[in-house]
Amino acid sequence: MTNRGDVQYYEEVPAHPAIGVILLLGIGLMIFIGVQVPRVPRIALIFISAMLGFIYLTFMRVTIIITSNRISVGYGFIKYNIRLSNIEYIETRHPPWYWYGGLGIRFGWDWSIGFVQNFRRGVRVTPIHGRRLFFTTDNPEAIVNIV
Helix, strand or coil, X not given: CCCHHHCCEEEEEECCHHHHHHHHHHHHHHHHHHHHCXXXXXXXXXXXXXXXXXXXXXXXXXXXXXXCCEEEEEECCEEEEEEHHHEEEEEEECCCHHHHCCCEEEECCCCCEEEECCCXXXXXXXXXXXXXXXXXXXXXXXXXXXX
């Protein structure tokens, strides 16, 4: 999708540690249920544990890529792209925790799409056409300056 020589900015923001703890507790619970209750089909528990592991691996980091013509933000195979020519306004922002209501892919109160990894500052992109995009990052000022 992107030519690596064209990348102007690349960042991977790790997930909040609470997400990993919750998913690992879920996997541990599935293993505990499988050991304690022999009537529960083991294949179902293995499948659920594998799905929780897949979810953790997919959502453990959000990737931010800025090229000469677009911003791409996403988890694994779930990505949101905005062309730089379609950007009306870009700003750094620290939304209150309730604005997106948690961590992960979220819809904000203004129907913006949020890729929220932590409750720190991030970047909000307002396109000419389409939904607004918010994503948390370790370097919001650098991203605004590049765009």
